[in-house]
Amino acid sequence: MPEATAPDDGDGVRIDLISGARMEGLTSMEKIRLILDSVRDGDIVVLEAGLSPEEESKLIEVTMTEISPDDFSGIEIETYPSTQQPNQGLVGRLLGKEEAAKKLTVIGPANQIETLHKDEDLISALVSRK
Amino acid sequence: MGLLTNLRDSITRVTDRLFADDEPKRIGIYGPPNAGKTTLANRIARDWTGDAVGPESHIPHETRRARRKENVEIERNGKTVTIDIVDTPGVTTKVDYKEFLDHDMEKDDAVKRSREATEGVAEAMHWLREDVDGVIYVLDSSTDPFTQVNTMLIGIIESQDLPVLIFANKVDLDDADVKRIADAFPQHETVPLSALEGDNMDEVYEKIAEYFG
Numbered sequence: 001m002p003e004a005t006a007p008d009d010g011d012g013v014r015i016d017l018i019s020g021a022r023m024e025g026l027t028s029m030e031k032i033r034l035i036l037d038s039v040r041d042g043d044i045v046v047l048e049a050g051l052s053p054e055e056e057s058k059l060i061e062v063t064m065t066e067i068s069p070d071d072f073s074g075i076e077i078e079t080y081p082s083t084q085q086p087n088q089g090l091v092g093r094l095l096g097k098e099e100a101a102k103k104l105t106v107i108g109p110a111n112q113i114e115t116l117h118k119d120e121d122l123i124s125a126l127v128s129r130k
Numbered sequence: 131m132g133l134l135t136n137l138r139d140s141i142t143r144v145t146d147r148l149f150a151d152d153e154p155k156r157i158g159i160y161g162p163p164n165a166g167k168t169t170l171a172n173r174i175a176r177d178w179t180g181d182a183v184g185p186e187s188h189i190p191h192e193t194r195r196a197r198r199k200e201n202v203e204i205e206r207n208g209k210t211v212t213i214d215i216v217d218t219p220g221v222t223t224k225v226d227y228k229e230f231l232d233h234d235m236e237k238d239d240a241v242k243r244s245r246e247a248t249e250g251v252a253e254a255m256h257w258l259r260e261d262v263d264g265v266i267y268v269l270d271s272s273t274d275p276f277t278q279v280n281t282m283l284i285g286i287i288e289s290q291d292l293p294v295l296i297f298a299n300k301v302d303l304d305d306a307d308v309k310r311i312a313d314a315f316p317q318h319e320t321v322p323l324s325a326l327e328g329d330n331m332d333e334v335y336e337k338i339a340e341y342f343g
Contacts, residue, residue, distance in 0.1 A: 053289035054259070056282045060223055061255045064248040067225055069241045074224025078278050110224035118276060 013044060013112070013127050020049030028055045032062050039075055039109050040066070044127060050079055050105040074110040078123045079103045154201055154212040155342050158262035160254065160287070162279050163190040163220030165268040166299040170325035171217035174338075175199045177331065183217045189233045191247035193219045196257050206339035213342055216262060219250030221279055258286060264342045265294040271306035271322070275314040284315060293341050296320040297334070302327045 016038055023031055031051065036059075038045050051059060059077075067074050080103050106113075106123060117124040159167045171183040183199050185192060199215040225247045230240035258265070265287050269275050287294050295318070298311040302324040312320040321337050323330040 053282070053286040057255050057259055057286045060221065060282070061252045063223060064225070064252040064255075067244070067248045069227050069244065073226040074222070076278075077223055077282070079281065110226070115278075118278075 011129070013042070013129055015044045015046060017046045018048065020047075023047060023049060028052075028058060031055060032059050035059065035107055036062065036066060036075075039107055040072055042109055042112060044106065044108040044113065047105040047107070050103045072109070075107055076110045076113040076115065076125075077105065077107045078115055078118060078125065079105045080118075080120060080123065154214045155263040156198070156214045156216055156261060157264045157266060157338070157342050158216045158218055158254075158257055159266045159268060160218055160258065160283060161220060161268035162270075162277065163222060164188070165220065165270045166325050167220065167268045168193050168217050170266070170268055170297065170299065170323075171197075171199065171215050173325045173328065173331065174204075174215055174334075175202060177335075178202050178204055183215065190229065191220060191225070191243060191250065193217060194243070194246040194250035195219070196250070196253050204335050204339055206336055206343075209339065209343065211339045211343035213338070216257060218254040218257060219247065221251055221254055221283055223279060225251070258283075259290070262292065265292050266297055266338075267294055267318075268297045268299050268325075269311050270300050271298045271308055271311060272300055272303040275311045280314070284318075288317075294318055295337055295341050298322045299325055301329060 018034075026034065032055065035045050035047075056077075059075075063075050066072055106125065108125075108127065112128050114126045114128075115123065116126055159171050161167050168184050168186045172186065175181055175183045179199065179202055181199070184197050196219065197217045199217070202213050202215050204211045204213065225244045227237070227240040227244035230243050231237065235243065267280075267284065267287070269280065284294070296311060296315050298306075298308045298320050300306055301308060301322045308320065308322040319337065319341075321330070321333055323334050
C-alpha cells in the first residue's frame, strides 16, 4: 500500500482494509499484486468485496510461483462459504449479476494467520506477529 | 469484465461444447491434497483399461504433475462413454517444505518436493481454467469439507459452467461422514465411495456416464 506509512510496526501486525471501490478500478493482476505485496510484507489484507472466482484462481496460481523455502510459504485466505445461488444462466452472467456474490475476504501470510472457526456468518482467526 | 468479453467467452464455451461431442471429454479429478484423487484415477483406469495412472502415497503432494489417461471407455446400461481422465495435484494456498520433514525426508528432498508441488498446483489451476470439460471433485469423508480451498475451487468450477460431481471418498474409514459433505455442497450431487476398497463403484460409473457421457 504505497500511500500509507507505518512508523514502527515491529510490535504489531498491520491490517489493510481495502474498500470495494478501491479494488473496482484495478485489473485482476493489479489486485493480485496489491494483495501479495502486502501479504509478503507480513500484513493482513481485508477486502470488502472479495475477488471473482477467476481472480481467486489466478491468486492461487501466482502465490504458488512466489513460494520459496524459509521465506514465503503461501497465503491463508478466508471468505464466508458461498450461499446457494440459483444458476444465473447466460443472460445473468452477461449482465454481470455474479458481481453480487462477492464477499468480505481476509488474506494473510500462511505462517502468521490461523483460522480458528468458520461458518456461514463468522470467521474467527488468530494472527501472530512476524 | 466487459459485456462484449463476457459474450465472446460464453459463446466460445457453448460452441466448443456443441462441436466437440465426438471428442472424449476431459474430466479433471480435483480436490485438496490426500483426498484420494490418484487412488480413484487408478481405480477407474485399472477397471476399464488395465493400467494405472500414477503412484499413490499417504504423503501429501505425491502427485505433482497433471496426468492424463486417454480414451477410458466406461460401459453403463448398454452405452459406452469415452472420457480422458486428468489426475491433478491437490490444490492448496500454501506449501511449506517443513511439513515433509515429518515424513522422514531430508531437507533437500523436502525442498525439491515443495517446489514441484507449487508448480503442480499452478498447473492444476491452469488446467481447470483452460483444458477440462467436467470435474470430479474428490473429498475425504473423514475430514471437514468447509475449507477455504474447497469453497474457492467449487466456486471457480461453477464460474466455468463445468459439470461437477462431488465424490465423498474414504467411506471405509470409521469417522467418515458423507452427510457432512452433502450438506456442505447441496447444489451438487454427492456420491459416496471408497476408491481404495472399491466400494460403491457401480454408482460411481453410473454417475460418470450420466454427467459426462
